[in-house]
Amino acid sequence: MSDLPSLPAGFSAAGLHCGIKSNPSVFDLCLFVSDRPASLAGVFTQNKVCGAPVKISRQRVPRATGRAVVINSGNSNACTGDRGNADAAWMTEQTAAAINCAAEDVVVCSTGIIGHFLPKDVIEAGIPAVAGQLATTPEAFHNAARGMMTTDTFAKQATRTLDIGGTTVNVSAAAKGAAMIGPNMATMLGVVMTDAAITPEEADTMLRHAVDRSFNCISVEGHTSTSDTVFLFANGAAGHSELDDESRAALQAVIDEVTMEMAQAIIRDAEGADHFVIIDVEGARTRDEAHCIAKAIANGALVKTAITGADPNWGRIVSAAGYSGVEMAEDEISLLINDVLIYEEGAPTEYDEAALSQSIRDNRDVSIKLLLTHGDGSVRFWTSDLTAEYVRLNSEYTT
């Protein structure tokens, strides 16, 4: 297990099966803890209908004294009213008691079926148990990543280091998500940890920057979950010299990298998907316009099914860009698939359709690049294709 990602200094983690899920070999509870107060920032779902853990956690960030996040899978504690809110707060109290800190310094996530109350008895026993297994090892980190999985087929973790004034600084992340195909829905959760020293405000800014370029640039079917949450803990345990502009930018770049790796792992795990699709939009007026176009392409059922069918169907892609709401004219648009120019400034090109179709069929990764002539706004976005298997998975489940 020596190739497992490691935790930054001052962080411990654990995961286990406490009994929320019926299968005793499947983990359903985990804990990530900083041994000292950490700058803590959070980014949450935009859905107006959101889970109780989102409501509780949102009130507690950004803060300077973050200590832990407790996460259960198998039950999202969403659409559960006042009792759900009380249960989410109770989970932070139980965790605080187990690790000896204030409840307000703990945040919480829940993912799984919605509209059911948490099974408090098994969680009440589970929290001290998982706290008792906290360790700084890669194995403990891996167990924690397993504890947040729902329909994921693999645990998603990443780690990177950077040098700040001669000191090694670590950034690690764990995430879960595999399209909204589970019992009711699956959620995207992420925990980013670093032993760098930054203020809560810096943590908030850096996390938003990273999420904008990673979790906000992926889409399976465009369904925004009720529970999506990403946290950043920064505890300063590395003991590096004060950040200057250059080292701050380097830290941001590494945080961006690990969140992008997590986001891509979610798309690679998208259930039923045959293809991993990388959408680049370049030459837009702004990054926002590029993002809007990329999202329209990524969410287009006709684009997705064209990829599934290995069909270099520029009409579906260009018309999805056209309905994104961004002002554009045909002769300002060019399109490449797998680096083959198939549509140039408003007109189809001559190219080898059979060869391009074969290259889509033969490779899991597909590149779609839409070039505009408006400016230098660009974005990279990731999505999956739409297969009959996706429909089967999502239509065969019955509540």
Added chain:
Amino acid sequence: MSDLPSLPAGFSAAGLHCGIKSNPSVFDLCLFVSDRPASLAGVFTQNKVCGAPVKISRQRVPRATGRAVVINSGNSNACTGDRGNADAAWMTEQTAAAINCAAEDVVVCSTGIIGHFLPKDVIEAGIPAVAGQLATTPEAFHNAARGMMTTDTFAKQATRTLDIGGTTVNVSAAAKGAAMIGPNMATMLGVVMTDAAITPEEADTMLRHAVDRSFNCISVEGHTSTSDTVFLFANGAAGHSELDDESRAALQAVIDEVTMEMAQAIIRDAEGADHFVIIDVEGARTRDEAHCIAKAIANGALVKTAITGADPNWGRIVSAAGYSGVEMAEDEISLLINDVLIYEEGAPTEYDEAALSQSIRDNRDVSIKLLLTHGDGSVRFWTSDLTAEYVRLNSEYTT
């Protein structure tokens, strides 16, 4: 053929195979003509990438002297640049010559594969041929409706009458559309004709009112085509007395009815669909907010697959409403499926899940009703479910 819908007074129509499509038994050209100048209004796709016929026709409405619309299927004349624009204008000139009017009094639609130039030779011979078959009979009307079909499995037509001051006034419509599953994409086209006398401005207002409640309230996969177009011709041939507020409202109601019947026919013809889904959103602050919520539900892949699976999955529906962008809280939301209350003011109800699932499985029509507590804004929206067959149809086609 006596039960075929009829044309209003002063209108003739025709349809035939001219050779755009390879199968000689499939029609690909049609013409609808008013024997006198008609008030003519049009509503077009919002897609920034639009076909040449949209660009040409948009410049010509509203007008007081509309005479005809010429429509071909099999080729959308979209993404074809300056040559495409010239070809679309040329089609109106050829039609004007054949029926003896000004080219500016003719509008044009094309639907079918995009990015290919029109085969002008067969259209040049086809336009005088179809003009030569113009007739006022139900059979001629039916042939015209056939001439605009692409992947449609049946011709879509409707007719209604109303009484204005003792005079019978007729409103008839033809439309095509069956999801965007054809070669590249299929389009929604509609032609509404009435022998009522209204000004071009009234025609424009009435058409927009009707389209807002019909074609703008349907969705198969949310892909806005490059060529969507609906026209209203009103030629006054009925010879009724002057419209008052009451008779104007009655005419509006009938125009709404025929467009709604066309819109629903398109959803009933949605390829691969097992269910016809009626979404009512009531109690919203405004009709726009209700529309926004209904559209988010209708376009939700997880909602569609739940219906395919006969799963009364309120979590997917309520969370789709939550990400629509409209402000709402859980306890302001109630949900009924097939008139069974399954979610009431933020909490799931006790109901017979097995019986409700069976009722979804046993009936092609499914009703989803979302009730809010915000105001009296409401909308009715129609969509289809998402099946493995839809994916197969859309992924197996290769350009």
